[in-house]
Amino acid sequence: MKLPCLTLIWLNSISRLSKNSKIVRSQPPRFQICDLCIDCIICSKKLPMSVPFPMANIFVYLLFVSGKVVFAINVASKDSKSEKFYRLLVDLHDRYHAQGLEILAFPCNCFDQRELAGNEEVKKYVQEKYGVEFTMMAKSFLDYNPVFCLGHKSFPGEIVWNFYGMFIFDREGNAADRIPADAPEELIELKIQEVLERPHNP
16 A cells, blocks of 8 residues: 555644643553544554654644654653753764654653643753754654554554653664663664665665
8 A cells, every 4th residue: 555645634632732731641651543543554564754743733744754764752851861862862863864864752741741841842942952953743642643653563562651662664664673761872873773774675
């Protein structure tokens, strides 16, 4: 099945994650197939999107990524690991973006409310503090995030905290790897390098 190059849908669940949201979860979220997403996206084993949740926009844009390796990760700016991971992501972007790496960082307030700010505030904060130039997405609820749903289909296992959901998609859009939450920085870089070096058939 050939996926559309551009799909625009409305995802009502995103509205629950406005800057005034006060969602509190006592248990880690469980992944489920989102019935709000179109079937051809969720049933696919490939990633057909580069900007599913544009910063400060509650529409879902699904754009085909041509020949890019995508590293998707759930982030939070007020977590004890925030500085470590943001500095790592900035370093990875600086060194591998020219080789085709696209980092998609998804802020999430689901875990102990470590991301209370609004979308633009989050973006401004990480740009000023860490010099972020990679793509910052809008805050999302991971259960209904199609990128994490697709990654989870190939690599099951709950995301139990901030920075615990790390998926790599190859240049064809396939879920290529999932990085363990406790992986050292050297292993994260190695796994990204491995996928970047795979042959690509455009």
